Amino acid sequence: MRHGALRFAGGAAVAALTVLAACGGGGTELVETRPVSGTWSWSLPAFFPEPKVPADNPMSAEKVELGRFLFHDRRLSGNGRQACASCHRQDKAFTDGRGQAIGSTGEPHPRGSQQLSNVVYNATLTWANPSLVTLERQMETPLFGESPVEMGVTDATKALVLQRVRDDSGVARYRERFAAAFPGETEPITWANVIKAIASFQRSLISGDSRYDRWLAGKAVLSDAEQRGMTLFFGEKAECFHCHGSFNFNDQIVHAASRIVETPFHNTGLYNLGGTGAFPEPNRGVFELTARADDMGRFRAPSLRNVEVTAPYMHDGSVADLDEVLRIYAAGGRQVVSGANAGDGRANPYKSDLVSRIDLSPAEQADIVAFLKTLTDTAFLADPRHADPFASN
Amino acid sequence: MSVSTLNRSVAALVSTLALAACGSDDGPQSVAIEFGAFSGTTAIKCGTAVTGLGSGAVTAQVKDFRFYVTNVRMVKSDGTEVPLVLGANDDWNLTVNNDRVTLIDLEDGSGSCSEGTAASNNSVKGTVPAGDYVGVKMTMGVPFAFNHSDYASATKPLDVQAMAWSWQSGRKFAKIEVTDPDGATGTWASKTFNFHLGSTGCTGNPASGQTVSCTAPNRMNFGFASFDPRSQKVAVDVKALLAGTDITVNKASAPGCMSGGTDPECLRVFESLAIDWKADGSGTGLPISGGAAQTLFRAVAK
Numbered sequence: 001m002r003h004g005a006l007r008f009a010g011g012a013a014v015a016a017l018t019v020l021a022a023c024g025g026g027g028t029e030l031v032e033t034r035p036v037s038g039t040w041s042w043s044l045p046a047f048f049p050e051p052k053v054p055a056d057n058p059m060s061a062e063k064v065e066l067g068r069f070l071f072h073d074r075r076l077s078g079n080g081r082q083a084c085a086s087c088h089r090q091d092k093a094f095t096d097g098r099g100q101a102i103g104s105t106g107e108p109h110p111r112g113s114q115q116l117s118n119v120v121y122n123a124t125l126t127w128a129n130p131s132l133v134t135l136e137r138q139m140e141t142p143l144f145g146e147s148p149v150e151m152g153v154t155d156a157t158k159a160l161v162l163q164r165v166r167d168d169s170g171v172a173r174y175r176e177r178f179a180a181a182f183p184g185e186t187e188p189i190t191w192a193n194v195i196k197a198i199a200s201f202q203r204s205l206i207s208g209d210s211r212y213d214r215w216l217a218g219k220a221v222l223s224d225a226e227q228r229g230m231t232l233f234f235g236e237k238a239e240c241f242h243c244h245g246s247f248n249f250n251d252q253i254v255h256a257a258s259r260i261v262e263t264p265f266h267n268t269g270l271y272n273l274g275g276t277g278a279f280p281e282p283n284r285g286v287f288e289l290t291a292r293a294d295d296m297g298r299f300r301a302p303s304l305r306n307v308e309v310t311a312p313y314m315h316d317g318s319v320a321d322l323d324e325v326l327r328i329y330a331a332g333g334r335q336v337v338s339g340a341n342a343g344d345g346r347a348n349p350y351k352s353d354l355v356s357r358i359d360l361s362p363a364e365q366a367d368i369v370a371f372l373k374t375l376t377d378t379a380f381l382a383d384p385r386h387a388d389p390f391a392s393n
Numbered sequence: 394m395s396v397s398t399l400n401r402s403v404a405a406l407v408s409t410l411a412l413a414a415c416g417s418d419d420g421p422q423s424v425a426i427e428f429g430a431f432s433g434t435t436a437i438k439c440g441t442a443v444t445g446l447g448s449g450a451v452t453a454q455v456k457d458f459r460f461y462v463t464n465v466r467m468v469k470s471d472g473t474e475v476p477l478v479l480g481a482n483d484d485w486n487l488t489v490n491n492d493r494v495t496l497i498d499l500e501d502g503s504g505s506c507s508e509g510t511a512a513s514n515n516s517v518k519g520t521v522p523a524g525d526y527v528g529v530k531m532t533m534g535v536p537f538a539f540n541h542s543d544y545a546s547a548t549k550p551l552d553v554q555a556m557a558w559s560w561q562s563g564r565k566f567a568k569i570e571v572t573d574p575d576g577a578t579g580t581w582a583s584k585t586f587n588f589h590l591g592s593t594g595c596t597g598n599p600a601s602g603q604t605v606s607c608t609a610p611n612r613m614n615f616g617f618a619s620f621d622p623r624s625q626k627v628a629v630d631v632k633a634l635l636a637g638t639d640i641t642v643n644k645a646s647a648p649g650c651m652s653g654g655t656d657p658e659c660l661r662v663f664e665s666l667a668i669d670w671k672a673d674g675s676g677t678g679l680p681i682s683g684g685a686a687q688t689l690f691r692a693v694a695k
Contacts (some may be wrong), residue, residue, distance in 0.1 A: 130597060131541075131563075132562060135565075135596060143545075143561070144545075154508070155555055158554060192545050195543075231547075254599040257406075261598070261600050266535035281645065281646060282646070288637050289560065289593060289595065290593070291609075291653065292654075352609065
């Protein structure tokens with residue numbers, strides 16, 4: 001871990017190291033709680049609940065750091081061409097700027113990469129899958145999935161990929177890192193542990209230091225436009241908060257003290273093929289899994305934290321920018337006037353009753369967009385603890 | 394687990410002793426139920442042309458041919474069902490408490506099955522108490538207790554990645570695929586017809602991290618009132634599976650039938666399985682009349 005600690009080169013981490021070196025003589029306000037060996041301390045804003053962590057995969061600094069290497073390591077794909085980070089880039093809140101992601105073999109994915117800030121709080125994972133409720137299980141889809149191929153690990157390459165990790169002689173020093181992350185295991189380099197480490201890294205991706213968060217803490221000011229946008233966002237007029245109202249700006253939250261977890265999915269009127277209510281295949285939301293008409297076009301409301309950097313928007317990347325997002329919600333859905341997807345989404349019979357036409361002026365829409373941009377956590381997007389450890393080598 | 398393992402060991406030991414005793418009347422008797430890949434009455438394998446498939450009676454090649462079998466019972470003449478106790482856990486068989494599963498693998502990784510594995514397994518082997526058995530019943534599927542386990546760390550034979558079905562956090566109960574024999578230069582509009590059977594509409598509990606239910610279980614029950622494993626085997630008939638379906642086109646949804654609740658290519662396929670499936674997505678995924686009318690499996694002479 002010493003090696004890893006040295007790599008913490010920016011911002012708060014440097015401040016913390018400085019303070020430690022000076023034995024508390026600097027008077028610097030310590031906002032970071034540094035993890036120590038074998039344990040983990042969350043560094044959370046006061047209004048974030050303690051995250052839920054599976055009993056069989058407790059957090060540790062060693063595991064998170066190992067996960068950071070694995071997450072950014074292209075050797076983890078079948079053909080060695082793609083890392084998790086290829087589609088989940090830190091500077092874009094771990095999206096990739098594409099409407100639809102592209103896998104290691106070049107095969108396009110029907111949907112866009114998820115952003116990962118605060119993913120530890122997600123009750124279900126991906127865009128619309130009620131069965132995926134842990135990061136460990138979710139990860140098996142991109143690692144091993146066949147349709148579409150993402151990382152492309154198969155029965156034929158499963159052992160080979162693991163051997164690449166065992167044989168590593170570079171900066172990752174995997175043998176040491178696995179031993180430190182999974183103490184007491186005689187052969188810790190296993191797929192189960194690869195997955196546990198990456199999940200731990202993902203759980204460490206806490207974003208709670210946006211201008212909005214600092215404004216809540218009395219440490220920043222928001223402009224008049226941003227405050228007007230916030231009032232609209234949380235008010236009964238725009239009603240954005242119904243689906244994006246939690247501390248994480250979504251409506252599916254699980255945390256350490258959760259007892260009953262609701263997992264709503266919503267049809268927001270993006271499509272209405274031929275007036276039937278249908279969404280284009282294979283992006284029909286929860287319907288793809290359940291075949292229930294009521295589930296047509298229902299997707300999970302994503303967190304809006306860092307939404308400024310996660311364009312293009314919606315599950316299929318079909319909305320280019322936030323201005324267009326606001327226009328669609330103001331209209332109560334989207335009318336697709338021509339092409340294979342033509343249809344008036346505003347009239348989709350399966351549309352959520354929370355999405356209806358709102359009398360929002362262009363200025364009001366712009367105010368909401370201004371507010372959404374206060375959710376950008378620039379420190380998170382450049383935090384060296386989440387960064388590509390191979391980049392500087 | 395350890396108790397169960399012990400029981401298995403004892404059972405295996407007893408079974409070995411019984412064999413050594415040359416079929417003593419009192420000890421458990423060994424049973425091996427063999428499966429074979431067929432198209433109608435013709436045995437088929439990877440790399441050879443299979444003719445007369447689907448509504449267009451087209452020629453195809455086998456691309457994959459694997460499925461899980463669970464809950465095998467030998468049936469006595471009075472209708473009593475006696476569980477077939479599997480041998481020790483190995484590459485193909487797993488028993489934990491009362492849940493038992495065997496992976497039947499009728500592809501050998503050769504020819505058109507190049508994405509498969511060289512290893513194969515054509516039978517369920519186990520023991521039953523001595524007695525007169527006239528029939529057999531079983532289920533194609535994976536028990537719920539096993540179905541939603543992690544693929545990466547699962548016990549054999551649930552660790553086969555090709556049988557993982559991540560979109561429902563479960564397993565493919567069956568993976569039977571046929572492909573255009575001429576590949577990229579062939580005439581099929583959709584190059585491969587995939588039959589993937591599995592539970593759909595699955596939901597997890599975010600608080601526990603477990604998969605808790607699936608709306609359509611899609612486990613296929615079948616059996617034969619008269620079956621003698623010494624002289625007969627179970628034919629898995631791909632021609633019956635694909636009867637009435639145009640396997641060269643994909644009208645909608647997944648290519649082939651991946652158990653999608655409204656996928657038009659599933660209509661006739663699920664008829665052959667005798668599992669309740671309806672075009673409007675309201676099918677229950679439960680066996681119809683215990684699978685009595687299924688056509689996929691047949692008892693044939695060895």
